[in-house]
Amino acid sequence: MPAHRTRLAFEPLSPLLDIRRVVESTPNFEFAMDITCDAIDDFPLEDFEKLVLYQVVLSGKPLVIRGFHQRLDKRIFSEKWLRAKYAKKVEEVRDLVKKKTFNFSMGHYLDNLSLLTRQVTVHNYTHKDLQRLYLKDIDCPPEWRAYLENLLPPFFFYLNEGPKAFEGPASEKTNLSEIPKTTQGDLIAPAGDLMSSLPPSMRAENLMCYVGHEGTYTPAHQEMCASLGHNIMVEASDGSLENGKPTEPGSSIWLMTETKDRRIVSEYWMSVLGHDIDIEDFFAPLHAWEIAPFKTWVVEQRPGDLILVPPLAAHQVWNRGTRTMKVAWNRTTVDTLELALLEALPHARMVCRDEQYKNKAIVYFTLERYSKLLRQAKKVDHTVVVQLWDDFKRLFNLYKSILLSESFSQKNPEKNVEYHEFQSNVTCSFCRCNIFNRFLTCPGCADALGCENDPYDVCMDCYVMGRSCACVSNLKWVEQFPWKLLTERYEAWRRLIISSDENNKDLKVQFPTFIVARGQVGKKSVAEICQEQLVRRPWNDPKKPKPVVDNTIEDAGSESEGNSRSKKRRKMRQSLTAKADDVHRCHVCLHFEVNWKLAPCSNCDQRYCYGSLFRAFEISPQEAMEKHHWLCPKCRKQCSCGACQRDPSMKPYEPNCTILGHDTSMVADPRSIETLVDFRKSNLWWLKKFGDDVHGRIQKRQREAEEAELERQKTLEDQGFSFEASPFDPPQNGNGNDENALGFDDNDGGIPVDPSLIA
Template identity: 60%
Template sequence: MPAQRPRAAFEPLSPTLDVADLVKSSPNFEDAVRIHCDAIDENGLENFEKLVLLHVIVRGLPLVVEGFDKKLDNAIFSEKWLKTHYSAKKEDARDLTTKKSVPLTIGHYLKNMPMLTDQWNEYNYKDTGLQRLYLKDIDCPKIWHDYLKKIIPPFLFYLNNSAEPESFEGPGANPIPSKKRHSKVAKAGDLMSCLPKDMRAENLMCYIGHEGTFTPAHQEMCASLGQNLMVDASDGSIENGRPTKPGSSIWFMTSSKDRNSVAEYWMSVLGHDINIEDHFAQINAWRGAPFTTYIVEQRPGDFILVPPLAAHQVWNRGTRTMKVAWNRTTVETLERAVNEALPHARLVCRDEQYKNKAIVFYSLKQYSSLLDSADANVSHARIQQLQTEFEQLFSLYTQILLSESFSPAASREKNVEYIPFDSNVTCAYCRGSIFNRFLTCPSCAITSTGDELPYDICMECYVMGRSCACISKLKWVEQFKWEELMGKHETWRQQLLRFDPDLGKKHRPFRVERDEMGKRSLAHICQEELKRRPWVDITKPKPVVEEVVEEPSEPEDENRPAKRRKKSKSKAPRCHICKYVEPEWKLAFCSNPKCSLRYCYGSLYRAFNISPQEVLETIKWECPKCRKFCSCGACRKNPRMTPFEPTCISLGHDTSKVADIRSVESLVDFRHSNLSWLKKAGSDEIGRLRKHQEEADAKRNQALEDNSIQVEPYQDVSQNPGYSQLELAKVAQAAYYADYTDIPVDPALETSLLAPNDSRG
């Protein structure tokens, strides 16, 4: 594997860091926008919802709503309450130093938090051996869930399914009873709620941390929206006879529009992949970044809204921080998930917990029913919202079905197995959720231990060359009858036409859409590749074949006769770039009848950013040389050629540690990076980042233009620091004393902290 460039090291934050001074220390640091929850009372939930849409989703900027600490009941949102009710509950804390899980009880962890905090000071905070135990991703107590449901604006709350609940008492609650107020005919705040209960991903979680614990830089899963409320923190008072240090969390956040710049900066400069959530960036790395970083010091009552695909990292400080967090899926995030987040997650084999394609299907079913049942009491605005989201969901549904449709030239695929959809089928390679059609290997279903374990592969992975070692002879499986999906598509299309007959020009019958795709669908590609790719009998040893590779000839001298080149003993085709002999099914053939060149998929991927799917879905694919951008050594000398420069870095990922052990990569070895091609191209990292920035600005401006009719004009507070919070809102309208000696917290830590404190540690 080619050598990777150096990776930026982890550097902790000092306990004495002043956040206000930090923001002032760099021109690309800014405070995130804050409003007080009282402003929601004055301007109403509807205007607040518009603000969230415009600021967080369209503009892609973080938003902090403060003041919820006045609405929380300190009797239950406290360390004391947790000890009383959940002291004996066992959880796995994450040891961030050793990257291992540590089993302990909540009571034991809470008891030892002062000791875990007191080990840090301004002199030793960089010590790599000190213990960092983070109690993260633990289930939220039901009483907390029920209380928060009463005070969090309904459209922002976990699994919100429709309108404002009768029990809502939070900011913006309408004190006047109204029949319309409790109508169930309204769009869902979280489309995850449209799934059957047993299919939903449970993501309402609690996070309890001490000084020095952190969450590495990452994006919310599946492009979802993040909500994070700090419900409690130590305040510096004496607790249980011990002094505490004030608790807070420092957030480093980016905007959605900068996601490509962030991803490229993480790889090209820091040597990490933002999709893998394994690096907490240094302050100097944020200072040197070519994008704006929004900084928040979160304290109790601060409710942070995280934009989709916006990278962020969190650092906890003080004796204790306690937060409740959840994710929401909306129509906007579904579109970004299907087209952007899931392809990235698939590449690094990050499991998909949210079942996005299934959410599209079940949300359409719910919205269709709601629109059919709507009566005259439902406001026109709500009906319009439903219709708008229904159309967006329908477009996604059409896109999904087009990808799953078989070749129109072939008759029905024979011997397709049917298993009813239960949302539990995942790809053995990328761990993505499979909605309907996929491939399964009958030869690999029986493991060496005799247990039956199916090898199921999604179409996206198979097109990339990922599969079991058999490579071919896989069988088709579907989880919905195709006629049922087609019937739903036409029923929902007709429902759209009843809203607006002019939509018939945009949403045509499925057969018309399929015939005019202009490219092969994923299922069509898989059909053809199953015929092309060879079957490997994994029960027989692979024969050793001695491959004869022709050495490239030296440049000829005009003053001497050319040397006779040695003829290769192999007649197999070679890749135009790497010159390796490959079987035909591993090579992309140019469709130009005057061109006989072949390119291996690995060279296309690394040298030209061309994925196997891009080649295979194109009906008449032309090679880079015919398109005048080939960058091989010979073509670079051609004055008519403009050598291609890779637009982004690919560091390479060894997925063998994640994918099913029966898996192979037969087209592209994704462990290899494209750094050597960037070096050949003399790639300008700053120029590449600047290009991403310009593209992001253009997309953001287009999004604002597209939404100008739906929402009122919004003035960016960064251009008017004097904007008040109210004006900003108006713009958008088990017992504590149990024996814990058998639970592993570092004994040396407890011993050292019982000794008299030394100011230098």
Template identity: 30%
Template sequence: MADAIPSPRITTRDWSLNDIIESSPNFHRMTRLHYSAPSLRASMSQHEASGTPLIIHGWNRHPHWPKSLFNIEWLRKHGDQNPTVRNVHDWSDSQIPLPDFIEKMRTSSPYATPQEKERLYGKDGDCPAEWTKWLTEGGVIPDEVLFNGSDDFLKFLPESAKVQTLMCYMGIGDTFTPFHKDLCASSGQNLMCYSENGGSSFWFMTKASDAPTVVSHFHKLGHEVDLESHVVTLEELRTAPFDVYIAEQRLGELVLVPPRSCHQVVNSGGITIKTSWSRMSLDGLCVAAYHELPIYHRVCRQEIYKVKSNIYHAMDHYTRVVEQTEPEIELATPASKLKQLIRLFDDVLAQEYTSQHASLAHISNVSDSEPISFDGIHCDFCGADIFQSFFECGKCLPLSSWNSEESRIVLLGDGLVLCPSCYVEGRTCQCGEMQPVQCRVVDELLQRRDRAVKAICRFESLADQELGYFSEHPKWVLSSHQRALF
């Protein structure tokens, strides 16, 4: 069960970045780099590879910084007029007219008091289209760290499965985001677009490789990091057995959050407005598949980013890229990525495969004239995204699911759904008559995978011997250490 958000929580009263860092040997100043530094791109790559956070500053001094656009008065006229806000004292969400929210922020004390009942934080809000356009088309923020940029694999998901990761955050001092990791080992980016009256944000971040230690430490304290329900105190961080990287983010500063970095953000002073987005790298997909998804299954956290589907569609994309490129030196990078994706997809297949697949019910058939979307199906117990295999009961549905007599006809995928992992752990429906179902035709999946192997062979002549062809030898799907869940 999620632990309750404590009250009073945390306050930035009397905080000083230097004093905080000097107060404990495991506290370290976050690396900062100016946007014009010649080593910028190399440093971004190095910090993500090492799993340490980085701040890129000075964007508000860039000649193309849109000062009139990144402005609260512009938002008052053109932004979401009824944003959803969270009261950080009772964790309740509500909507409020934007002018009223701005007035509340400007008239409230920047420091929470034990007596106050309300302190509102606008989080996970829609980003204005004009802001999105500047980010993606302005040519200012490096493409490597942009959503749908050159290193964002989420762009390979089909339109029906696209995930909106670009969000806006608006708040005053002593509003916060609890200690957490970004979804599915994605990489986080957070740009402070506006501030007034000295508004800033304190960031507390861990190294990516310390994630298991961090999670284990907070388990001992009775908290689950992956439920985003605990606000850590400075004293808890001082006594923690891991390093903490700390920064005070100000206007025009972009914070880069490595995959699996556990972090907490506490706003300080006057109003701050930040825009934040996630992207998924190939390494992030690997970490998500092998490390994060098992955790989500354990804590029953919905996956959101459709990792297995992302691997499948990314493999399809790079197959076409390699097929259409002459086998010369420039093919090395896409071929290397494709090979890594094939290995990832092989593990996905091993988890989802059954030799009896042809006799099972299928949502999609080879004869279907139009492609069917499976993107809305997830496990009704743990929240896992369903890529290929699941168990379903069309009888054990709550009465609220029946809107009419016609709706009593339950189509495949619309019933009570359990992922294979939940089913083999003993979970089932009330009647106990769940049936195995397949999304796609397995032979088609094997052919797509083997097409990728053939594309690799244009670059590596022995790749077929190393990877094999599953459509010719379906039993090879199951390695010696994996077995079907059906």
């Protein structure tokens, strides 16, 4: 059996936990920065907006704003009102132990919160049979939404389109009349939430409510698509009698990280805790956070506390007391879009997580909206207009990257492309990410496995990775926007940017024509790779199915250490395939494979299978395919195979991170297969080969994070920002590798299962 990384077991927090004492006694724990909403009244709203930008977005640290409970109308923000108004409304309640959902009426759930809380005592809180029923991700009552929208500063509320009147903190010092307007009366200013740029039918509904009791929790995760998180506790039990039943005071404990530590957190979660932060199914015990090699920001959230969560900052939440009621939402900004397209979406694609926010579409529609505003603001000198121009330029660069990735080969453009008008509803059948424009579809297997009239649509990124339906090739091209329209928009927006400052000659260089931009890329686009792979990969006729992937083959980069491959089996495999012209041996794992599953070196005659490249050298299929002249690890003097390591000039590549592997069969379309890399396999064999230096890899991540932070600070200081870097506490010697101290559970099952659900 292949070896697996041991996984840390779930451990609940004690009802008697004194979080303040824990923070004061733990070196890498610190309470998050907090301010009162009354303090916001002392300054113009622009100053508060700069604080949020600096603290949460640029510094990547959480911010807590306290005191909103004094401004919330307790007539509607109460358990009594919720029961009276929505008692009969049926909601899905999540059983966190069984990992199932059950339909409860709101009234029934609220009636039993006291019972669910009393079941937890200091003596039994670790028992596996305790119920943890969480009313989460339910629609926010419209009355609450309207009240909060009028109370909170508009720039950080859900679906904000721009400055508007409100009655909350700093409202009296906000003068909308100073902001320039278009001839139609629209304010010329950036939107607080770029999701508002999408047509209403395309927007993701992410204004949600959460009602929990003692022992319910949200596992460690990052906000979807690198967006900014907002969470306000609007009500909680206070310890008094309610409906004749005793209650315990409600609050929530938050453990949060910083944006800059995201890679350290990911490596720590995988290599030490044995879980993947992208899967979002593990609540880390307190002692795992206490010895973690990064700073943990702590908040005990009480009624009226609004928490702002930085993009890509991992965090988890534990609810305490009889009842906590919260409202949460996410915002998309230019900063989050850049992080989403660069990091968050590739990670989501690996684990097949829904992309609900349609990030690429947001870029396009925001450019459309902003361009109309800016055409009437060329001569306007105002801070919000300056910010609008800056955002427009950054969005334009994102749009350029999107178009360049979708560009066909200039030497061999596709002529037969089907047009399907964009309605934002096309998602990849494998990874489930939203597809903005071009994709591949396979109508040939539409009726396979009972999927009647359901064509198999795959995004270009997945197809490059070897993901597709069993037909593998003979897929057809589809686009949702006429390509001419997209390139015309590019040129029109480019001219608009250049016209903003006709005396600045550098703008023409910074924002070249699309033809020039294509020539500057220096590598193949994702669409061009797909064109080549459609020619290389064979078509498997669904009416005459044949095996495409030999699942009996295991490469040397798997967990098996190669011990399961007998010499006799290898000789049989060789005798069957060695004589074929389109078959070659992988330089690393020594298995024979068809050529389209191998990456050929441009400098020598060596070929590497994509599985070995991915696990042993952290080279994705796209990285090898996009280069016009790809040099293999041997030619780069980095090969780590046994033969090459005998070469004294070789410096074998050591993996930088842990890959645990993802089994996507439960979420991907059932017709899906993986033809190039089995992403279920980990790279643990390669880590063990080099000593599995967990501490060394984490330290390397720390150095990279610190260097990136210093570079970021320098850049911001050059732009006029000045601030102090927060201290970073290194891991304590002797703690980082003590797996027994962590209380590891060698069972691969993870969270224990509650055997029953009380009706």
